[in-house]
Amino acid sequence: MKRIGIFVFILLACCCAAMAEQPEWTYPLPPEILANNEGYITLANKEVLLDADYAPQDLEKLAVRNVVDDPVRKAVNDALVTMFADAEENGYKLYVKSAYRSYQTQHTMYFNRLEKNNGKDDGWVSYPGASDHQTGLGIDVLNYAWTKKEGMNEKFALEDEAKWMAENCWDYGFVIRYMEDKEEITQINYEPWHLRYVGPEVAKYMQEMHYCLEEFTQEWQAYIEEYEANGGDFNQLLKERAAIEATVIGYSEDGEEEVSLSHNFY
């Protein structure tokens, strides 16, 4: 017990000394989320195109009510299961109409749309590489009546299911990716059915700030730039925090008592 205590103390002292050299992290979200190793805050739009071979590794078959064969990332599936169950408890039956779309599928859809529209991009189908669906985190969720419609439009927002999603999707880690009053920034028409998984902490923050993904991305990237301009090293900060994380739980020598030192960094 004593030995472990001293060991943890020395490690923490070393880490804290190293931490002291870094400027204080004051952004409302922890750096691990912004490191984006899971890809949950990956931005795809006309200006930030995904590579043709960008494909998430943890795609799986949809586990909720749907009218499509598209797969989806695991975290999205897990969140959807809970959200669909809660919606149903409130009397709303949701259906997934579209989920992961490969670069190639998007390519075909985009050029078919152009052809139908006399070569004009009308903002309804994203350019290949620019689609949120290629991240495996973007999904179109409708009610039954709307799954039967040919086209989609903003009138879906008037449906009870859409209102429920707009109010509650944040709790499950989703945001409305293309918001009504952000069309100029997203350059995509309002799509009350298109949810995007970003994880619960980010979704809650984006809701509070009323940010679209472009605004959120611009803000956190500017914060890291400023952090580094002030002498911080973002990658080093991540390493230091991971090292402390690894030492916060230990066991005493008799193997019974858990020694837990938790740090709150933000």
Ligand SMILES: [Zn+2]
């Ligand atoms: Zn969509």
